[in-house]
Amino acid sequence: MSDREQLQYEVLAELASYSERLIPAVQNVIDELNGNEKSDTGEFLNEIITGINWEIEVYNQCADLINSQSNYINKRSMIQAVTNLGQALTSGDSLSVAECLEIDFLPFLNKLTLAAKMIIAQA
Secondary structure, three states: OOOOHHHHHHHHHHHHHHHHHHHHHHHHHHHHHHHOOOOOOOHHHHHHHHHHHHHHHHHHHHHHHHHOOOOOOOOHHHHHHHHHHHHHHOOOHHHHHHHHHHHHHHHHHHHHHHHHHHHHHHO
């Protein structure tokens, strides 16, 4: 195993662990954006977006390893999801942001986590 592959396995293990906290947090912020906003919802959303961006970066750095195991994640769908989220955030419409997180990002995060777990289980 090359050094790069070893690092990919390590970061995918970190991603799997991190996702166990990120996915429930995304679900919580969706609830808040759908009408149950709190005083810190904006800050919470920013932290969620930072976490999502990190997971996208991990995917980009590990896509060859992930895709060698399966074609589970459609990169075009991920790019469209990022575009949709950017538009929703720019609009300032909380319901649009919540919808984008629920429809576009929860499935992506769940698929990425599953792929990461499958890959590290085979290591």
